[in-house]
Amino acid sequence: MQAICVLSLAQQGNFLYVADGNAEVRVLNIANPAAIVAAGTLDIFPGLAGGLAIDGTRLYVAAGPFWGTVIASIATPTAPVRVGNLATPDSVLDIDLANGALIAAEGANGVRFHSCRNTVFANGFE
Numbered sequence: 242m243q244a245i246c247v248l249s250l251a252q253q254g255n256f257l258y259v260a261d262g263n264a265e266v267r268v269l270n271i272a273n274p275a276a277i278v279a280a281g282t283l284d285i286f287p288g289l290a291g292g293l294a295i296d297g298t299r300l301y302v303a304a305g306p307f308w309g310t311v312i313a314s315i316a317t318p319t320a321p322v323r324v325g326n327l328a329t330p331d332s333v334l335d336i337d338l339a340n341g342a343l344i345a346a347e348g349a350n351g352v353r354f355h356s357c358r359n360t361v362f363a364n365g366f367e
Contacts, residue, residue, distance in 0.1 A: 249335070251293035251300070256280065256318040258300060260290035266302055268318060283321040285311045292335030292346070301343060306332040310345060310355075327355060 245267070249260040255272040268281035288304025288311055295301070300321060302311040309329035313321045327343070335346040343355040 248291050249293045249303075251295045253295050253315070253318070256315075258293055258295070258315075260293050260302065262290060264288060264290065266290050266293070266300070266313075266321070268321065270319075281319040281321060283311075283313050283323065285323070288326075291333070292337075294336045294338045294343070296338050301336050301338065303333040303336045303345070305334070309333050310336060310343065329353065 246262040248262045251258045257269045259267040264286035266283040270278040270280040288308035292303035298316040300313045304311045310327040331347040331350040337344045
């Protein structure tokens with residue numbers, strides 16, 4: 242497997258999601274640690290893949306200065322689908338999820354909390 246720059250990791254089941262610091266999240270099948278297999282990718286161009294967080298079938302990607310947070314469906318882990326993004330006033334460098342909130346490290350704007358009430362993007366944040 243080709244070496245890549247890794248900024249963040251998130252695991253769910255047999256799949257490891259890898260933020261490569263570029264415009265891509267790579268999906269690796271880690272069911273057999275002795276034979277890790279590339280299983281898919283998520284393009285977040287023009288964002289830069291940084292921090293990752295998973296909640297059920299949603300993958301949240303801190304996307305740097307261009308896209309805030311990218312939201313993807315990982316219902317089919319080998320074929321993640323971008324479903325939207327949460328625009329923020331500054332770069333999102335890292336993210337986490339807690340108690341129904343998306344917590345974003347937004348550079349000079351510090352830490353912001355965004356409500357995640359629904360799984361549908363259009364109604365999911367305020």
